[in-house]
Amino acid sequence: MSQGNNDVSVEPTQACVAGDAPFTPGQAKACTVREVLDRVGGKWSIGILVAASQGPVRFTELERHVEGISRRMLTLTLRNLERDGLLSRTVYPTVPPKVEYTATPIALELYDSLVALTSWAERHRNAIAEARTAYDRAHGGTA
Template sequence: MSQENNEVTVGQASQACGPAGEPCAPGQAKACTVREVLDRVGGKWSIGILVAASQGPVRFTELERRVEGISRRMLTLTLRNLERDGLLHRTVHPTVPPRVEYTATPIALELHGALVALTDWAERHRSAIADARATYDRARGAAD
């Protein structure tokens, strides 16, 4: 995709989905650009959350365990953003204490295959990438 294509819109959004995540004033809505959508679904934490939620309802604490390295604050923010974007559905069960579950929406389930393929690729090639980095760093260190 060329630089010029980053302004292509995806559907007719009713709210802004820019980096600040601020809604537009009524009647001033803008459509999400392809880059904004890809930034959200390809974010550091979004992939793991969406893959986990695509397997069925998942609770916050389970996501904390499954998404390695994520803080509670970042998990909360990412869940809110994914829910806002229509990729997750949040269900609060009226129990004491309240039980909250997240499930993938149909559009997230459509994305699931691509995310799994991406994570599988990363797993298969992480050693080769680590070796390439080490080789690059050695060559740069020797040259500098």
């Protein structure tokens, strides 16, 4: 899984380029499985995708829903998820502009897996914290 910093990159990485062959306009760049998993398993992506899978959600709602995320990181993560085809962004011509994010069909396909993963983490977070404490005590500090 991601360390949380893979949500920042907006430019395509070399991992998305199949070999060294140049791509013609409109030709898709093939991403590695690891790169896809890093994006959907990113520190902030899971919470955003779970929230957006419930229906259209606004930026401020996401800001409240995703605990600890900064406005800048939320903006970058939303942009990356939209770029990857996991979110669709709709701007309504109002003053001030209203923007909503909705999970795309491929993101909705992920929903059950993401909920299962977050539920597992919630159920086992205390046991993991205790295991870390015991490990650190036995090994003289943090890893």
